[in-house]
Amino acid sequence: MDERIRRTVAGANLGNNRDSTRQHNLSTVLGLVHSMGGVSRAQLTRATGLNRSTIAALVGELVHLGLVLESDLDQEQQHGRPSIMIEPGPGALALAVNPDIDVVSVALVSLGGHIVNPVRFHTVRAPSVAEVVNIVSAIYTGMRTSLPAGHRVMGVGLAIPGLVDPVDGTVIEAPHLGWRDQPLGALLSDALKLPVTSANDAVAGARAQATFGAGRDVSDLIYLYGGASGIGGGVISGGRLIRGATGFAGQLGHTHVRTGGVECTCGSFGCLEAAVTREELIAAVGLAPGETESLEEAVMEKLRDGSASRELQAIIDRQVQLLAIALKSVVNLLNPSLIVLGGFLRILVRAAPGALAEALDTPGARGPRESVAIELAPLGEDPILVGAAELAFEPLIRDPAGFLRPPEHNAQAAVPSA
Numbered sequence: 449m450d451e452r453i454r455r456t457v458a459g460a461n462l463g464n465n466r467d468s469t470r471q472h473n474l475s476t477v478l479g480l481v482h483s484m485g486g487v488s489r490a491q492l493t494r495a496t497g498l499n500r501s502t503i504a505a506l507v508g509e510l511v512h513l514g515l516v517l518e519s520d521l522d523q524e525q526q527h528g529r530p531s532i533m534i535e536p537g538p539g540a541l542a543l544a545v546n547p548d549i550d551v552v553s554v555a556l557v558s559l560g561g562h563i564v565n566p567v568r569f570h571t572v573r574a575p576s577v578a579e580v581v582n583i584v585s586a587i588y589t590g591m592r593t594s595l596p597a598g599h600r601v602m603g604v605g606l607a608i609p610g611l612v613d614p615v616d617g618t619v620i621e622a623p624h625l626g627w628r629d630q631p632l633g634a635l636l637s638d639a640l641k642l643p644v645t646s647a648n649d650a651v652a653g654a655r656a657q658a659t660f661g662a663g664r665d666v667s668d669l670i671y672l673y674g675g676a677s678g679i680g681g682g683v684i685s686g687g688r689l690i691r692g693a694t695g696f697a698g699q700l701g702h703t704h705v706r707t708g709g710v711e712c713t714c715g716s717f718g719c720l721e722a723a724v725t726r727e728e729l730i731a732a733v734g735l736a737p738g739e740t741e742s743l744e745e746a747v748m749e750k751l752r753d754g755s756a757s758r759e760l761q762a763i764i765d766r767q768v769q770l771l772a773i774a775l776k777s778v779v780n781l782l783n784p785s786l787i788v789l790g791g792f793l794r795i796l797v798r799a800a801p802g803a804l805a806e807a808l809d810t811p812g813a814r815g816p817r818e819s820v821a822i823e824l825a826p827l828g829e830d831p832i833l834v835g836a837a838e839l840a841f842e843p844l845i846r847d848p849a850g851f852l853r854p855p856e857h858n859a860q861a862a863v864p865s866a
């Protein structure tokens with residue numbers, strides 16, 4: 449644990465005046481409490497190199513801001529004096545939003561990455577942007593009225609199955625939703641009176657995996673998520689999310705996997721997401737539209753009890769081989785130590801254990817393909833919603849006191865005294 453903390457702190461820029469140093473230290477402490485879910489004062493002291501009284505003052509300020517709680521003594525500590533544990537406060541929340549072709553998912557997420565009250569609003573067809581704004585507004589209004597006193601929603605994180613302008617939240621293209629150049633970020637911000645930060649859904653999922661999930665201690669990680677709207681990816685290299693020149697890096701769903709394949713929504717032929725689809729599995733298992741969330745369970749049950757059709761088995765085998773082709777390219781290009789597969793891609797690993805690793809590890813494969821591990825994204829807390837909340841928490845964690853300063857205070861500070 450301490451090694452991880454040290455790595456988080458290492459390389460950070462120390463501010464060169466008192467205010468920026470204090471802001472930096474508050475940010476570091478809050479970031480550690482957020483990602484670790486709970487950390488002792490002693491660990492914070494060791495990790496930051498700051499002295500005990502400075503840590504006590506910083507924690508005191510974060511408690512005062514309502515962002516962390518000091519709780520019982522650290523029971524696990526075996527040596528030395530017991531240390532007070534610092535945990536994320538439950539009152540700092542982000543609203544996570546993830547529209548898709550058959551459902552609009554909305555949840556409040558607390559610091560520490562815990563989903564508080566998820567709502568999945570099913571739609572009979574792909575919702576329009578205006579419908580998403582109405583659905584999210586109605587759900588948020590209901591959530592807000594039942595929030596305990598002192599709880600505060602810091603902002604909205606919007607995860608989109610498509611290309612999003614990371615600066616203004618405009619959905620440039622979400623082909624499965626039929627959206628093009630839609631200012632969803634701005635519309636939601638107007639409707640909810642909250643700041644909105646947007647990203648591609650798989651990029652959000654990758655952030656969640658890197659902060660809380662399988663990728664916690666991994667600095668070179670590929671996250672690949674398969675959903676109703678195709679396959680998206682996020683790449684973390686050297687501990688940083690790869691964004692690319694215009695913020696669209698990681699479009700792993702459009703990796704070329706076969707010649708002469710079916711046409712993809714991007715206009716090319718033979719892309720991974722056109723060849724490996726959730727819909728094909730749903731049809732082979734025979735699930736009704738409202739039952740698609742139980743797809744993984746349904747496929748695994750059919751394989752277990754021997755009732756899987758030859759067709760289903762053939763689809764799985766083919767999808768595994770095509771996914772392996774995409775992963776080989778990606779692994780050769782980026783040399784990750786870990787690949788995390790989420791959404792329906794989990795099924796391909798579970799249904800054909802070892803097949804993917806075997807296909808990657810072809811005889812003679814040395815270098816990057818020798819040592820890459822494949823893990824499943826956990827099923828529990830929806831990583832896309834947790835990752836969307838990370839987008840909203842980012843400015844708070846960067847400058848906790850500044851973010852929470854009342855606007856009138858900011859305004860006064862900005863106007864020189866007469």
Ligand SMILES: [Zn+2]
Pocket residue numbers: 701702712713714715716719
């Ligand atoms: Zn494509």
